[in-house]
Amino acid sequence: MEEKIQHVYIIGAKGIGNYGGYETFLEKLLEYHQNNQQIKYHIACKKNGKGFMDESKLPKAVTLDEDHFTYYNADCFKINVPEKLGSAQAIYYDLASLKECIRQCKENHIKNPIIYVLACRIGPFIGPYVKQVHQLGGKLLVNPDGHEWMRAKWSKPVRKYWKISEAGMVKHADLLVCDSVNIEKYIQTEYAKYHPNTTFIAYGSDIYPSKFKDDDEIFTSWLSQKGLTPFNYYLVVGRFVPENNFETMIREFMKSHSQKDLAIITTQDDKFLAELDEKLHFKQDHRIKFVGTVYNQELLKKIRENAYGYFHGHSVGGTNPSLLEALGSTKLNLLLNVGFNEEVGQDAALYWSKEAGSLAHLIDQADQMSPAQIDEFGQKAKQRIKDAYSWQFIADRYQAIFK
Template sequence: MKVAILGTRGVPNYYGGFEQFAEYFSVYLADKGHEVYVYNSHNHPYQEKMFKGAHIIHKHDPEYKMGTFGQFIYDYNCIMDSRKRDFDIILQLGYTSSSIWFFLLPKKSVIISNMDGLEWKRSKYSAPVRQFLKFAERLAAISSDYLVADSLGIQKSLKNRYNKESEYIAYGAYPFEKPDETVIKEYNVEKGNYNMVMARFEPENNIDMVLEGVVQSGNKTPILVIGKHETKYGAYLKNKFGAHSHIRFMGGIYNINHLDNLRYYSNLYFHGHSVGGTNPSLLEAMASKAFIIANNNDFNKGVLKNNAFYFSNPQEVANIVNTLKKSDNLQAIENNYKAIIDDFNWEKINGDYLHFFKKCLTKK
């Protein structure tokens, strides 16, 4: 098959979940003998034409100049280029800035869209933007030949809102197998004697709620706050909690080995995400044997089931900080790790996508 992957800033991953998936899946396809192309922003740090067997197509991306609106132009540039290349399948990752161009997609290609999370529910967006995102989601759902949902909650929503079937294929993670205690010494923490929260600095990820609970607990165990905080919301959080020396704003950490070790050796790992599908960082936490304390919502419960503790407010966070220990919950941690091996490993996820591609192509 000749396959294109659109909707990311490019590979290798320097940004987020879709980029990580595009990296793993494109290499997997190439290894299986398929011809795969990944669209990259023109200013992506990786400027070669090939990446581990996958073709890289760089297209102009004015986001660095224009902000969010530049994403629409980048997606337009990618879609216009795809019209010239006779792809069998075009996989679109997300819809936020691409679905308005659906009428330009090549008619001969099978269009498969991964519908991402419920973007229009994200509180960081204004009311008009959220209305647009609802419209964009509808366009993608109706115009795509086939849909992929990365959580059962998203699958249910697509059926209820648009009466559209979708293929449930979760996100993936690699099991973490080689802990190295020397790594965490770089971060001035001791094994089992620190907590973590890791997320993008956005209100719906509930970093504020977690840190409020940490302060209320009176517990002075260090907590590492990992995520790029040079934002308006980041400034708000640093100002609010900056006087508490045990709350350490670490910035973004993108070295996966360092993150895996930090998660593995932490005591409590807080996962505050409240919107979206199967969150990549949640699976990575499960894969690195973190003891997970998650925001109480259907998306997180659908993945973790009874193998985590849940919080809905700062008071519950405070109680958890003062009463729970990783060492008392090893079975839940093992259950999550087994779920990664059985259900969420990348080899299975990539194989599920390839099988779905073949099925869609046969139908077309």
């Protein structure tokens, strides 16, 4: 019967399956709920500009017209964003998406919708819209993401805005879905006066091996092109931004006695790269290799599987997707010792601090580990993903809160 279907509108991601945490989350949620008769998804996507949605690159997506496509059981609609708005584009995009969701609910007589907003970008404006959602019998759910206001890439006024915006979203949300225990604690403590209603649902990952064989030509030619050999490189994967601690990782690797390479898969930022080289002169160290980006997920998984070890320096945010992928694929993981990372890795990883010498010493120790010791870490890491971060487990948790 029609009234049994729960309509869920999700806004805040640029698209489905693009290179980003929310985008991957949407791809997996819709895949795992593709046969779910009780939930009907409606997904807002960015029509233009940086990171726009191109469904022709998304297997199983069906284009209906230039503004609409379907993906499994989801109805997806595109929002046009004026690019002249600069860094305010994200705020415009979320507000325009929210207005469109409410319009669709009214036009199609959808009762009791759930509107799930990913990230806290529209806090100062959310009040009147929440009233409209409540008038429809609906609920506003919010994923507070990580500490956006702490990210080094933002100027002081922008950081101040993010903090105010976070407070507004927490105040008005019917439920906050936190993807990290640490973020949930922070929301409960920082905004105690609002008595926030929170729940914890992690981000997901999988432990299936890559479809590529060891001798697959795409993989072997990538290695030879980059001057790497299997199990003879440490790996870093992440956005090239200061809060991911590239400077510390490169400096410490240069101090270590390792004979292995350091392969860095990251986005391009020539200015930041030049600044780092001026400080560290890493271009003189033949072991350090910036190898560009890898968007082929199977290839990326194969590269992770063949790394001797993985460095994770993320210091801001909740459960980080690239950390989960590393634990699912790389046996030996060396993580920065912040709460978010320790919560995920537990005893399945090794930890370093930003103190001088900490990571360099750990690299030298890791280089001396026996294959049996490394295998044991690999087994623990995979078990950690299986126990707490499998996509099936996470899709089931979302089913429970949406219903």
